[in-house]
Amino acid sequence: MTTRRTTFIPYRPRTVLNKHKRADHWFWTRYSAYPYIGCQHGCEFCYCREQKYSPYDDPHDFAHVIKVKENxxxxxxxxxxxxxxxxxxxxxxxxxxxxxxISRRMLEVCHEMGFPVFVLERNPGILRDLDLLKAIHERSRAVVAFSIITTPDSQEYDRVCQMEHLAPPAAKRFAAMEKIAAAGIPVGVCMMPILPGLCDDEANFDAVARWTAGHGGSFVLASGLTLSDQQKEFFFTVLRERFPDLLGLYQRLYPPHSYGPADGSGRTLALRAREACARYGIRDRMPRPIVPGEKRALNKRVVERLAEKLHEMELNNEADHLLWKYRKAAWAVEDMEEEIGLLYRTMGLKGLQAIPDLGPGLGTEIAAWIDANSKPA
Ligand code: SF4
Incomplete structure (x- = not known):
């Protein structure tokens, strides 16, 4: 573990907003915009050290040389x-x-322009801007998630803390979660990355879900560790020097040229998250933030429904062609210019069935869902 001084490098990039064709089915974000490159929290498992995300030749610089996008x-x-x-x-x-x-000023821009936001954070410092997040949520919706992969209840808590020793402890993040929930903002946990041998046991999933529910959180999203290029070398060096008992396990799970765990454990971890969440009355999915009064709000709710069904089917290990059917249907509804409720009211079931990539079966399923979820006139 290093105690280097941090250097800040202010600069003026040409762009800041990354745009995607459509919102993803996980965080529901279509755009991303970050104020800094590099992170003082310096979590040793962080994928942001990979070459495609990081401008640093030396991965050690990631936590100590921070580029500040001043404009x-x-x-x-x-x-x-x-x-x-x-x-x-x-x-x-x-x-x-x-x-x-800069984060605050970017949130002010989002608020001024009426955009919904999603903030994923490891630092309770976010509470400084609770007033602004609340205002955004009231106008256009905000969702906050804390990155938390274990709790003080875990036998491996101390070792995980050593790997994220520059970040505030998990208990402080949970305390911040409670304040955000009390302000009426949807908040939960991103249990990412789940570290093999440290955070992947059922007791840890149970504890994270219990602490989340107990602090006002409403969801836990879970996902495994990825390791690539210079970050893989960096993390293996950490294991070799400080956690040698784990090195063999990680070398087996992440052989050369393998990015995700080679044992295909993703589905098992997702099922553990689902079961743990169910025990405490919370969800393993994040609510989709939709601007109140938005013209295509129903389209977005239908996409959310299709994505939830897709997730369930993935957990049930259903055939690829069925997964693709739902994925493409979700994309087709997301891409529609017209309002799906209006189409249904004017053209009936045939109108829904004529949407590309829906067909009779999914058209009927969506019609039934709209009927069941429509407010009485
Ligand atoms: S807080 Fe997030 S971005 Fe920062 S080092 Fe840790 S995992 Fe990476």
Whole structure:
């Protein structure tokens, strides 16, 4: 573990907003915009050290040489001018945010322009901007998730803490979660990355779900560890030097050229998350933030429903062609310009069945869902 001084490098990038064709089915974000490159929390398992995300030749620099996008708020305002209203993945409350306040200014732009936001955070420093997040949620919706992979109840808690020793402890993140929930903002946990041999046991999933529910959280999203290029070398060096008993396990799970765990454990982990969440009355999916009064709100709810069904089918290990059927249907509804409720009212079931990639079966399923979820006139 290093105690290097941190260097800040202010610079003026040409763009700040990453745009995707449509919202993803996990965080529901279509855009991302980040104020900094590098992270003072320096979690040793962090995928952001990979070459495709990090401009550093030496992965050790990631936690100690932070690039500050000083013109990010202005760039964001310009980029959002004609962009469709969809959620933005933004915010970063590593310690330097107290000095530069770029996350806050970016959130102010989102609020001013009426965009929903999703913030994923490891630092309770986010509470400084609770007033703003609340205002965004009231106008256009906000969702917050804390990155938490274990709790003080775990036997491996101390070892996980050593791997994220520059970040505030999990108990402080849970305490912050409670305040965000009390402000009426949907909040939960991203249990990412689940570290093999440290966080992947059922007792840990149970404890994370219990702590989340006990602090006002409403969801736990879970996903495994990925390791690639220089980050893989970096993390294997950490294991070799400080956790040698784990090295063999990780070398087996992440052989050369393998990015995800070679034992295909993703589905098992997702099932553990689902079961643990169910025990405490919370969900293993995040609610989709949709701007109140949005014209295509029903389209987005239908997509959310299709994506939930797709997730269930993945957990049930259903055939690929069935998964693709739901995935393509979700994309088709997401891409529709017209309002799906209006189409159904004017054209009836045939109108839904004529949507590309839906066909008679899914058209009928969506019609039944719309009927069941329509408010009485
Ligand atoms: S807080 Fe997140 S971005 Fe920062 S080092 Fe840890 S995992 Fe990476």
């Amino acid at each position: 990010a708020p202005e760039l964001l305002r310009r980029a959002l001018k004609n962009a469709p209203l969809d959620p933005i993945f933004t915010g970063d409350y590593q310690p330097l945010e107290r000095k530069f306040e």
